[in-house]
Amino acid sequence: MPSDPLFYLVGWATTLLVGIGKGAFGGGLAILGVPLLALVVDPLQAAIMVALLVAAMDLFAIGSFGVSTWSKKDLAWLIPGLIVGIAIGYAVFLIVDARIVTLTIGLVTLAFTAHWFLRGRTAPAGQLPVSPPLALLAGTASGFTTFVAHAGGPPVAMYLLARGLSKTAFVGTTIAFFMLGNLLKLPPYIALGLKQPQALWAALALLPAAPLGVWLGRWLHERLDQKRLFFACYLLLAVAALKLTTDAALALLR
16 A cells, blocks of 8 residues: 555545546546656556546445436447447547547537536536437547547537437436446556556555445535536636547647
8 A cells, every 4th residue: 555645635536526427427527647646656656546446446436326316318329329339439549640539529528518617507408319420429429538548528418418408317327338438448457556556555555435425425425506517617627628639639740
């Protein structure tokens, strides 16, 4: 087990933050996990730890957002897309430039959120009907980008936010979707963890913060009205997109 107090300070704060995002919004803050943990551990270890901790959070979150909160009509099309996207990502992992993928997703998401903040936020609430083509596209894009660039949140969030679901259905559906995605991604990270057992021990040291963060997030979810929660979701989406775009652009310029 790590003994550095700074590791526990940063690690617990990061795990709580990611867990709160999971319980309140279905995700959105996991993108901050690796860069924050990389302040106190090796970046590869940080990636392994986040993968393990987020998978654990999914199990805790699914207890609060069970089957009754899922939009099964959307998942019926999103999940096949997710599987296809992960398969494509696995197949082309060695030849695709993850920086370009990340930059593209970031720019599209920035445009989507900018439109909402400038115009959509004041428009009457609507509800896009279930769209199999859009759901398949969102699921595939999410599966692909989550595998090659660890950036799967924006595509599916854009689709589900446009659907106009209730706040609980939005979060429950997001959690169900990414629980499967994270489970599919878990074996490679476990394999990496076996080669770096210190990452497994470090993740274990932070594990108690995972259910606490999810519980705090659920508590926050219950107290935010739908308008405020979706405002926060769009804000998180914009922050994630800005980070993706900035990181990818800087990586391409190196």
